[in-house]
Amino acid sequence: MKTITEVCSIFFSPTHTSKKVANAVAKGTGITKTIQHNLTIPPISPIYLASGTLAVFAVPVYGGHIPSIATERIKTVKGKQNPAIVIAVYGNRDYEDALKELAVLVRQQGFIVIAAATFIGEHSYSNAKYPISKDRPNKKDLRIAEIFGKKVFDKMIMSERIHEIDITQIKRPKQPIWSTLRFVAKVIQLRHAKKTIQKAPSILNVSACTHCGACAKSCPTQAIALGEEQVTDPTLCIRCCACVKVCPQHIRIYETPFSKLLSTCYSKEKEPQILI
Ligand SMILES: Cc1cc2nc3c(=O)[nH]c(=O)nc-3n(C[C@H](O)[C@H](O)[C@H](O)COP(=O)(O)O)c2cc1C
Incomplete structure (x- = not known):
């Protein structure tokens, strides 16, 4: 070889x-x-x-x-x-x-x-x-x-x-069968409820943003522009949560019912x- x-x-x-x-x-x-x-x-x-x-x-x-x-x-x-x-x-x-x-x-x-x-x-x-x-x-x-x-x-x-x-x-x-069934049932329920899913992370406290640019630099799709960190373009955002995890002020959040659902169904x- x-x-x-x-x-x-x-x-x-x-x-x-x-x-x-x-x-x-x-x-x-x-x-x-x-x-x-x-x-x-x-x-x-x-x-x-x-x-x-x-x-x-x-x-x-x-x-x-x-x-x-x-x-x-x-x-x-x-x-x-x-x-x-x-x-x-x-x-x-x-x-x-x-x-x-x-x-x-x-x-x-x-x-x-x-x-x-x-x-x-x-x-x-x-x-x-x-x-x-x-x-x-x-x-x-x-x-x-x-x-x-x-x-x-x-x-x-x-x-x-x-x-x-x-x-x-x-x-x-x-795959524990009960976890999977619970997960699937809940996903179907969410779909029926037509709950709107956040299209991009939001900012908890806009005035706490220091414009450090960490979110913009970590975004794989350039959905956040340097200097305009409070705005995320929902058409570009892939909800990867890179910006949420990197924010030193911890003010970016992505709220999804999947956090609780996955945490409870897939704790093993x-x-x-x-x-x-
Ligand atoms: C939009 C989206 C969809 C995901 N779908 C799945 C999935 O189907 N199954 C799973 O186990 N994890 C899923 N994950 C979790 C990621 O696969 C996991 O967090 C991975 O470690 C992220 O990789 P990275 O740190 O390299 O970005 C998803 C995450 C995101 C943002």
């Missing part, structure tokens, strides 16, 4: 959990030359990976899928049949089709998927009142991520050629799964 001389972590990660996992996996490989491509914040320019590069792709799960903006941005990355690891990071509910979608996308971009994993990240809608997989990935998760990186690298150097994995073989998370913490 062609020698791998560098590892590149590539991620879309508004609240940094996918980034942490990707970087831990890259570190675990033990390859000293590391590069990072953060696809979260524009401008995004085309990326061409050298043939001796192992790629680590990580994205969050939105509604059981890869966020469409992450898909768009991964389409700017081109490989030359480089080996790749694909990782879906989800907020302790489920990841449905996201991992499969990521594997298909990465293959289309010129990579060979040699390993995959699912990790749990603190849910974007988690807050002090309704925590959802709080502080994940935690130390244990990141240790698992590093060991995973090492195992992938060890397998690569032992093999004569790169082997594509069958993504469907990854172990699915255990799930575990990462790997496939090599």
Whole structure:
């Protein structure tokens, strides 16, 4: 197999959990030359990976899928049949089709998927009142991520050629049936009630905004303009909650019935799964 001389972590990660996992996996490989491509914040320019590069792709799960903006941005990355690891990071509910979608996308971009994993990240809608997989990935998760990186690298150097994995073989998370039924029933109820869902985060106390610009700089879609931080363009906002989590004044909030619902239905913490 062609020698791998560098590892590149590539991620879309508004609240940094996918980034942490990707970087831990890259570190675990033990390859000293590391590069990072953060696809979260524009401008995004085309990326061409050298043939001796192992790629680590990580994205969050939105509604059981890869966020469409992450898909768009991964389409700017081109490989030359480089080996790749694909990782879906989800907020302790489920990841449905996201991992499969990521594997298909990465293959289309010129990579060979040699390993995959699912990790749990603190849910974007988690807050002090309704925590959802709080502080994940935690130390244990990141240790698992590093060991995973090492195992992938060890397998690569032992093999004569790169082997594509069958993504469907990854172990699915255990779903407690009652939690899922409760969740689905409540979602149907919410839909029937035609409750309006906040289109973008709001500001609790406008006069407390110091115009530090942290929210604008962290926004993946440029829905917040520097100097006009109190306004979020609802047509651009993807409700990733990056601005909510980064605000040093803690005045940005995104109120959604899903915070309470997910916190109560999915309080049992799930575990990462790997496939090599
Ligand atoms: C709009 C939206 C939809 C989400 N959908 C799901 C989902 O279907 N399943 C799940 O378990 N978590 C879901 N999450 C939670 C994220 O996948 C999770 O918080 C992830 O760790 C965020 O990654 P990041 O920190 O890299 O941004 C969703 C979050 C957002 C903002």
